[in-house]
Amino acid sequence: TVAPPVVLAVDMADRSVIVTIGLSAEAVYSFDHRDPLMDISDLKWEIEKASDIPEAEQKLVMGERMVGNRESVSDLLASCEGKVLQLTLIRLSPEWVALVQDIHSGRRKLQDID
Numbered sequence: 001t002v003a004p005p006v007v008l009a010v011d012m013a014d015r016s017v018i019v020t021i022g023l024s025a026e027a028v029y030s031f032d033h034r035d036p037l038m039d040i041s042d043l044k045w046e047i048e049k050a051s052d053i054p055e056a057e058q059k060l061v062m063g064e065r066m067v068g069n070r071e072s073v074s075d076l077l078a079s080c081e082g083k084v085l086q087l088t089l090i091r092l093s094p095e096w097v098a099l100v101q102d103i104h105s106g107r108r109k110l111q112d113i114d
Helices: 040-051 073-079 094-105
Strands: 006-011 016-021 026-032 058-062 084-091
Antiparallel strands (some): 006 016, 006 084, 016 026, 058 084
């Protein structure tokens, strides 16, 4: 099950980040972006603290590509055309995340999954 997408907008002028949930456009998170060393993993951690969406369940997409955890928020801001960087947060199901973590850790094997 995939939850509605969360839209994340970063205003380059104010360096603020605003997270809204899918079609409702309800703001669930915002902060002033002042840390030039912040990467996407840090941003996901901030989103987790503010919204209770675990970092492992978050996938951020910019345009048509998934954003990597080690990408710099400042670099993404600098590469964006216009004043707003828009990212879409896709929330993975907890069951899917647990399954992937179990396979990665060796607790489960891919061939044993129905």
